[in-house]
Amino acid sequence: MVNNSQLRHRKRNRKKYFFYTLLFLSFFQHATAQNLIVQTNKPGAPIQPTMWGIFFEDINLAADGGLYAELVKNRSFEFTNPLMGWTERSSVPGNGTVLVLNRSAEKPDNPRFIRVTHYADGPYTLSNEGFRGMGIKAGETYHFSVWDHATAPITLRLQLQSPDGRSIGAATLPLNPTGTWKKDTVSFTATTTDLHAHLSIGFEGQGAVDLDMISLFPDHTWKQRPGGLRADLVQLLADMHPGFIRFPGGCIVEGRDLANRYQWKKTVGKVEDRQLIINRWNTEFAHRPTPDYFQSFGLGFFEYFQLAEDIGAQPLPILNCGMACQFNTSEVVPIPDIDPYIQDALDLIEFANGDATTKWGGLRAAMGHPEPFHLKMMGVGNEQWGPQYVQRYRVFSKAIKAKYPGILLVNSTGPDPNGEKFDFLNDTLRKLHADILDEHYYRKPDWFLQNANRYDRYDRNGPAIFAGEYAAQSDKVVSVNNRNNWECALAEAAFMTGLERNADVVRMASYAPLFAHVDGWQWAPDLIWFDNLRSYGTPDYYVQKLFATNKGTAILPLTLNGSPLTGQEGLYGSATIDSATHEVIIKLVNAAAKPQTPTIRLEDLRRTTTPATVWTLTAASPDAVNSLDNPMAVSPNHTTLPIHGKNLTPTLAPYTFSVIRIKN
The missing domain is CATH 2.60.40.1180 (Golgi alpha-mannosidase II)
Known part of the structure; x- marks a missing residue:
């Protein structure tokens, strides 16, 4: 039982509670x-058209297996293991054999090919697994091509197959002997959608046939270009309306050593003549090994420039400055031997902007783009640091500015936004009147919140700033537990208001990395994730998109x-x-x-x-x-x-x- 005294006490407590609640709400309001x-x-200050852009690096299967729409892995047999990705299948032993041959003296950039000998009419096939499988869509047309040299009439029986072996698309391609190498093609339509299909090539007829550059592309690529880019991934980029695209990286510019560096001249010209190399992310992380990660360069410098033009972005190529990755070998080219690296930079400007009568401008024109790409800026090195970088920057800057004074140069301030490496480069490059300083920040969300005023204190008369790589880390850098969650994206948005507010100092900014395959990634977080058929933007993507599509012209x-x-x-x-x-x-x-x-x-x-x-x-x-x-x-x-x-x-x-x- 509750007596009257207890009731009065409870009423007084309720009134007191109500009063304090109102007081709290009033204070809260x-x-x-x-x-x-x-x-x-x-x-x-005006906001530059380049303010919000994108940074592409071939990491996380971003190029081969991602943006580049080729479905066949190791199509030219140039992987370290020449038959990686390929499997022989025969119901009767001895029906056929495959032999890897090398013609390095004749074709040093693409020396290997295979010779398939079919001894009987029994089934003998080669199967290619694709990049974590092949994403096949029902109703889509697929274009198969192969360079071949047959000594007898051989017919290829092509099938797209589901993991359980069911045929979901098929075609027949006769290969006739002509005494020389030739390219043969056939197209067919898939009947079923499958995320992890594979390509089976059966052989009919007796004799031998040499095969190289075995390729399969969907008809529906970006702008319907044969051998082009994956349309859904490019559309996600185009929807952002980026002001620039930085390419090709990133650490692949440097390479683990200089032999493994990115060399743009080996990525242009005919696709079948481009020299494949191992991707430096192949063995970078023991906790995320990717032994089948190579660079075919089907997505090369011409395609990068073309992509930038397609989506209305300025191209920002980054070139090796004679230094390999300092986190790996720290190999450098002696200054007396650096001229070929400088010549690569000068020739790239000619390739992008030169008249069709010039050597490299003529190559661009021959590749289908007689008009210039209007290159205005380029990067000298990626994420280098120390006096050795400054020494090489001086040489590059002198040579490039002497011939192309209007080209702006992007320069490294190292891998961190503070500390001894950063302070040295920041101070030194400012004294050298560098054009643009590239700053990188991979930090916890709190860092981004606390540094929203970072550029309020920067010298208004110094070099422009490029926030070239940044991403909030939900766990820690290089952790497999990093997630593209809302907490990280929100912290980046707060930081970006500080970049925008200081547009007189900060001229460019880009999140990094850009792409990641859900079954083949090495680094997280990333802006856009995809599998073999689908893709999506992260919360970070929508932050970037909202800033880029609501940029304005002045602060x-x-x-x-x-x-x-x-x-x-x-x-x-x-x-x-x-x-x-x-x-x-x-x-x-x-x-x-x-x-x-x-x-x-x-x-x-x-x-x-x-x-x-x-x-x-x-x-x-x-x-x-x-x-x-x-x-x-x-x-x-x-x-x-x-x-x-x-x-x-x-x-x-x-x-x-x-x-x-x-x-x-």
């Missing part, structure tokens, strides 16, 4: 209501109590104006665990009745991720917001990134 000011009539002052918004009460922000659309663009990050209801005063805004457009990116949990099965779990939501006079009052949920566009 006061603590989260901010008064922000955007000065819409005071445009500041505007956005302040709280007269100071930039750099984390006060968990709020980060930047503002720009778009002179083409006459819109004010505000980007706000609420990194706090509480909702925020800031009042934004738009000073000197013309009176408008048009509601603001709002894109909101948020998630139910900081650990939220996207996936192949749920690719849009964390993706932008589109709403509108009324404008009251010159004021906006958005409600920012906890852990939210918002982009607001207002007609001016």
